[in-house]
Each structure stands twice: as structure tokens, then as C-alpha cells.
Amino acid sequence: MKDYGAALASADTVSVANSSDVVSARQMVRTLAQRSGMSLVHQTKLVTAASELGRNMLVYGGGGVVRAATITDAGRSGIYVAFEDQGPGIGDLDLALTDGWTSGSGMGLGLSGAKRLVDDFDIDTGPGGTTVRIVKWGR
Amino acid sequence: MTDRVPVLKIGDILLVSIQVDLEDQMVMDLQDDLSNRIVDTNAKGVIIDISALEIVDSFVGRMLATNASISRVLGAETIVVGMRPAVAMTLVELGLSLQGVRTALNLERGLKLLRRLSAGRA
Numbered sequence: 567m568k569d570y571g572a573a574l575a576s577a578d579t580v581s582v583a584n585s586s587d588v589v590s591a592r593q594m595v596r597t598l599a600q601r602s603g604m605s606l607v608h609q610t611k612l613v614t615a616a617s618e619l620g621r622n623m624l625v626y627g628g629g630g631v632v633r634a635a636t637i638t639d640a641g642r643s644g645i646y647v648a649f650e651d652q653g654p655g656i657g658d659l660d661l662a663l664t665d666g667w668t669s670g671s672g673m674g675l676g677l678s679g680a681k682r683l684v685d686d687f688d689i690d691t692g693p694g695g696t697t698v699r700i701v702k703w704g705r
Numbered sequence: 706m707t708d709r710v711p712v713l714k715i716g717d718i719l720l721v722s723i724q725v726d727l728e729d730q731m732v733m734d735l736q737d738d739l740s741n742r743i744v745d746t747n748a749k750g751v752i753i754d755i756s757a758l759e760i761v762d763s764f765v766g767r768m769l770a771t772n773a774s775i776s777r778v779l780g781a782e783t784i785v786v787g788m789r790p791a792v793a794m795t796l797v798e799l800g801l802s803l804q805g806v807r808t809a810l811n812l813e814r815g816l817k818l819l820r821r822l823s824a825g826r827a
């Protein structure tokens with residue numbers, strides 16, 4: 567995935583420490599997506615992915631920060647969202663990305679499902695924390 | 706303390722109309738409330754209206770599926786009504802098929818379906 571880090575300079579930010587913050591984070595993403603003129607189906611997929619990743623970050627990473635920004639590339643515009651936590655990291659990334667595999671009480675669709683719902687998906691994980699970055703392009 | 710989703714009783718049917726952006730605690734509370742109300746009111750059917758929900762993620766999806774199973778064990782049928790098309794498309798792509806959950810396009814059709822189901826059982 568391309569580096570869109572520069573876009574985050576003007577990003578909206580929500581700190582996630584409890585489940586109502588997850589709601590705030592997905593509302594932030596929805597607002598950006600609506601403003602960018604994204605189709606309703608794309609918006610719904612993006613916001614659903616943000617909800618899964620925000621919850622994952624809270625449950626497995628102990629919370630963190632969600633940043634979202636509008637980006638443009640090659641004449642198209644999209645929404646870029648980064649989820650950053652300082653949790654213990656994901657031990658086996660391939661396994662964590664497998665449908666139905668869960669280390670907790672969930673359904674095991676969080677990471678794998680979110681990945682399917684967006685256009686670009688990228689994870690950095692290690693003992694110092696996990697960052698998940700996603701992009702959904704407009705129609 | 707988080708808000709709770711109201712569970713309304715109409716005859717032997719319980720009606721839940723979700724009108725707010727759900728946080729996880731509300732989802733879990735709703736599951737408890739519904740199971741208790743089914744037993745307390747001897748309800749034969751449950752209708753969950755999700756027409757106001759802009760997204761259904763795996764957590765809410767699991768609640769809908771679990772609720773359907775719990776209420777069936779307690780002798781009540783659950784119908785989920787009003788799912789938006791974009792939500793349905795997203796759910797399927799997410800990998801949730803909501804197996805075992807009965808759905809209807811809207812409240813009216815949901816009520817008809819419940820009546821038909823309970824007539825079949827009587």
C-alpha cells in the first residue's frame with residue numbers, strides 16, 4: 567500500500583478507550599465519507615470495516631487512536647483511516663487474518679472481514695503495538 | 706451507564722426498534738433484556754426493526770443470530786425487519802450470512818410472517 571502518512575497531518579482524530587469511543591470513531595469516518603461524495607454502499611462498507619477495526623483495537627490492543635483523512639491519487643479520491651494501538655501486537659498475522667479464527671470471544675471476522683470491505687489494507691504489528699491502515703476509494 | 710434499547714410488548718409479540726447508533730454494551734444489554742422479557746411476558750414472537758441502522762457489523766450480526774437461537778429455545782420466533790440494501794451487501798461481504806435468522810422486508814411483512822408461523826404451530 568502507498569504511503570499516505572502525509573495526509574494524516576490534516577486528519578481527524580478520535581482516541582478510543584471504551585466502546586462509546588468506537589461509535590465516535592465510526593461516526594467520524596462516516597462524516598468524512600459522506601462529505602467526499604462516496605456512494606452509500608461504499609460508505610457502509612468503509613464504516614463497517616472501521617467498526618470492526620476499532621473494536622479489535624479496543625479489545626486486543628487496549629485502545630488507541632483512529633485517524634482519518636480524505637486522500638486523492640491519480641484523479642480519484644478516497645478515505646484513508648489508520649488505527650494505531652500500543653498493545654502486545656498480533657503474534658501470528660496469517661492466522662489472525664483467517665476467516666473464523668479468533669483468540670477471543672468474537673466471530674473471527676474482524677480483520678479478515680474488514681480487509682474484504684476495503685480496497686487497500688495494510689498491517690504493521692510487533693511487540694510495541696499494531697497499526698492497521700485502510701483505504702476505500704470513491705465509486 | 707449506557708442507554709438501553711426499549712422492548713415494547715404488543716399482545717404476544719415483543720417489538721424492538723433500534724433507533725440509535727449501537728455501542729457494544731447496549732447490544733449485550735438488549736440480548737439480556739429480550740431473553741428476560743420473552744419469559745416474563747410469555748411472548749410468542751419477537752420483531753427487531755433495524756431500518757434505522759446504518760451499519761451492522763459482526764458484533765451486532767452475532768447478537769441478531771444469537772437472539773434468534775435463544776428466543777427459539779424459549780418458544781418465540783424472531784424476525785429481523787427493515788435491513789437496508791447497503792447493509793445486506795456489506796454483511797454478506799463481511800462473511801456473515803445470519804443463518805437461522807428469519808428476515809422480512811418491513812414491519813408489516815414481519816408481522817404477517819409471525820402470524821403465519823404461529824398459526825402453523827397451533
